Amino acid sequence: MxxxxxxxxxxxxxxxxxxxxxxxxxxxxxxxxxxxxxxxxxxxxxxxxxxxxxxxxxxxxxxxxxxxxxxxxxxxxxxxxxxxxxxxxxxxxxxxYLPGITLRELLKQQKRLTTDQAFEIGEAVLAGLAAAHSAGIVHRDLKPENVLLADDGRIKIGDFGLARAVSANTATGQALLGTIAYLSPELVTRGIADARSDLYAFGIMLFEMLTGQQPFQGEQPMQIAYQHAHSEVPAPSSLVPDLGADIDELVRWCCSREPDARPRDASEALEQLRHIRSGATLGATRVFPAAGFSGESVTPSTTILTDLEQRSLVSGGLVQAAATKHSATETDSVSRARATGSRRTRRGRWIALTVVVFLSLSGLAGWWWGQGPGSQVSIPEVAGVELASAQLTLEELALVVTVTECSSLEVEPGLAASTEPAAGTRVNRGSEVQLCRSTGPELLAVPTLVGLSTDDAIAAIEGAGFTFGAVLEQRFDGGSADTVIVALNEVGEGLGPTYPERGRVDLIVSAGAIPVVTGMSEDAAATALEAVGLILDPTLNTDAYDETIPEGQAIGVLVFTDPVRVGDSVALNLSRGPQLFAIPDVSGLNVNEAAQTLRAAGFAVSTGIVPEGPAGALFEVKSTSPAAGEMRKAGTEVALRYI
CATH class of the missing domain: 3.30.200.20 (Phosphorylase Kinase; domain 1)
Structure with a gap:
């Protein structure tokens, strides 16, 4: 090999x-x-x-x-x-650099996304497309492989390799360079692309996120292309019944066969998607601009008095009634005198009662703040706060603060992570509180993973307090299949002796050895290679002469990557059989000359009854066996004839 x-x-x-x-x-x-x-x-x-x-x-x-x-x-x-x-x-x-996965990988893992997931990704994609469209740029190759989902939550469109500036319509002779499943009808039939073509691709992608499959299926690319050109995209709810009509309308609006029936650009589709995400609200109008789609309009029709207006009316009425009653009862001086004395008596009683209550409350306050619950404070939550600020907050509550260190999965190193006693605990003023400064995740010992089977390695990773990420690739290294070759951290570097707890660990696993195909037919070799996940590309095959392997059979495998991974393309080095050479014509030469000529051509020589040497110089060669001009492999014995 x-x-x-x-x-x-x-x-x-x-x-x-x-x-x-x-x-x-x-x-x-x-x-x-x-x-x-x-x-x-x-x-x-x-x-x-x-x-x-x-x-x-x-x-x-x-x-x-x-x-x-x-x-x-x-x-x-x-x-x-x-x-x-x-x-x-x-x-x-x-x-x-965006560590993470593509939307295609997410769809492979999850198959169908939730509506919230699909709309969150869809809103980000439309926002990026809207920026491109406003700049006069059409992407022309929008598909899940080109939507990147970063580990930190960012969602981005990549691969603008087919993008092109556009005025109204952009024609291209390479219309089918994009993935066929997302090509708009006008790209398939006329090679024309504009912003609305990107919206068609977005609609297909949204359909796939919501339903877990593409709307058009076929064994050959041209079958799918024909359906794009001649069929309407079905409603997503035909596959997932709990999807709403507004979602169906958005997908079918974007996927209209006629470009004029789609949104004019991504900003218009983005506005509608955000409207759907926000839900129906009072007074909102939900209308799809494209012909054939309509929504509902709800407008407030009832005038409601505010609380302030109602309270004003009620209180005003009570004052009015009280004033009328008071004028009607107090009409003579006797009544007024009696009323005055009664008021003075009531005022004295209220003053005395107020003094008693005040003295009682004063005593209660003294007990509350001196010996009762008021002498205590509740420890505030300081996790994630700058350390100096957290310390000041605690000291302002008359607490004695001691700074310690501790590990934390959630809080960045250097910030306040927690307190002891914990937040919410009531303690007396002057109590000592330990304020923990985060040192980040705890560094844990990394177990030996190389040489373990994949399942055993995953168990060891999780048992040691880490998080298993993924098997990034399978390499043909000649070792035992399904054993770990390398364990990597989240940035693709090898693990050291320690690693932060809950840290992601990815694996590279052995695919075993590349099959030995020497002596196999081309078809048999292809079957053996494809059985282990390698792709045979016949256009890269070579051939060579071989003394032992018959013509047409495989000499070995040709590889083009190092290391060779499952899914890589390989080729075969095929045998042309042994190389043949023409036997020289030595008739007319003496034995010595003929033998020298044949040996120089790579053949063995049998001189028969006449030995080489002085006698050989006296005899003339008439012919050979095999005859002159016949093709034989090097080393074939050639006999000299004298008659």
Whole structure:
């Protein structure tokens, strides 16, 4: 088996600034690497065009277009492009590094998303598209593979490699470069793309998020393309009945076969999606602009008195009634005198009662604040607060603060993490309180994972207090299949002896050895390779002469990546059989000359009854067996004939 060399770009520095660290992904147009910007001291993603494409001007032009398209947007929902350059004749882009997964990977894991998930992702995608459309840029290749879901919650559109500036309509001779499942009817039939084509792709993607499948299915790409051009996208509720009519309308509006029946651009669709997310409200009007879609309008029709107005009316009426009654009863001086004396008596009683209550309350307050519950304070919640601020807050409550350290999963290092006694506890003023400064997650010992089976490694990871992430890849390393080769941290680096608790651990697992196909037919070799997850590409096959392997059978496997992973493409080196050579014509030569000529041509010689030497110089060769001109492999014995 021939082995491919190690990637020469790993460890290489581009333009004395960007250090290439490791591979992240491989696409049809470029390889993406994790790298470091040594000038700004930050991690970046570096997209480097495949060298064999760099010679094609059209590919180079599209590659550079991606940089211009994305860099000109500067939107939080679009992957930022920081730099562009050429190294050793190969173009590259420097982009922000977003650890996480793509929407496609999320759909594979979860199959169907919740409505809230789909709308959160959809709103971010439409916001990014709206920025592109307002800048006159059409993406033209929107699909789940190009929607990035970062670990920190950010959602971004990437891969503007097919993007193009647009006025009204943009025609392209490469209309089918996008994924067929998301191409609009006008792209399929006429090769025309504008902002509304992106909205069609978004609608298909939203349908897939809500239902777990694409609206059109087929064994061949052209079957799917035909349905896009001639069929209406069904309502998502036909597959998921609990989806509302407004969701059906939004999807079918975006996926209308006629571009004029769709939203004019992403901003219009974004406005409607946000309206649906907010729910129906009093006085709101929900109308889809496209023909054939309508909503409902609800308008307030009842005038309601405010609480203040009602209270004013009631209190006014009571005052009026009281005034009328008072004028009617007190009409003579005797009555007025009696009323005055009665009022003085009541006033004296109220004054005496007030003094008693005041003295009682004073005593109660003295007990409350001196010996009762008022002498205590409740410890406030300070988790996540700057340490100095948390300490000041506690000291203002007349508490004695001692700062300690403790680990915390939730609180960043250096901030206040907790108190002892805990927040909410009532303590006496002057009590001692321990204020814990977070040191971040606790560093735990990392168990030995290399050599374990995948299941045993996952159990060991979780048992040690860490979080299992994913099996990132399976490599053909010649070891035992399904055993761990490498354990990596969340940034793709090898684990040390300790690691923060609950930290994510990813695995690279052995796929075993590449099958030995020597001596197999091409079909049998292909079956053996595909059985272990390798893809045989016959266009890359080679052939060579082989003395022992018959013509047409496999000599070995050709690989093009190092390491070789499940899903990689490989080829076969096929035998042409042994190499044959023509037997020289030595008739007319003496025995010595004939023998020398045949040996020089790579053949063995049988001189028969006449030995080489002085006698051989006297005898002339008439012919050979096999005859002159016949094809034989090197080393074949040729007999000399003298008659």
């Amino acid at each position: 021939n082995s491919a060399p190690t990637d020469p770009l790993i460890g290489h520095t581009l333009d004395e600034r960007y250090v290439v660290r490791s591979r992240i992904a491989r696409g049809g147009m470029a390889m993406v690497y994790l790298g470091n910007d040594i000038r700004l001291e930050r991690r970046v993603a570096i997209k480097i065009m495949h060298p064999h494409l760099a010679e094609d001007e059209s590919f180079t032009r599209r590659f550079e277009q991606e940089a211009r398209s994305a860099a000109g947007l500067g939107h939080p929902n679009v992957v930022n492009v920081f730099d562009q350059g050429v190294d050793r004749g190969v173009p590259y882009l420097v982009m922000e």
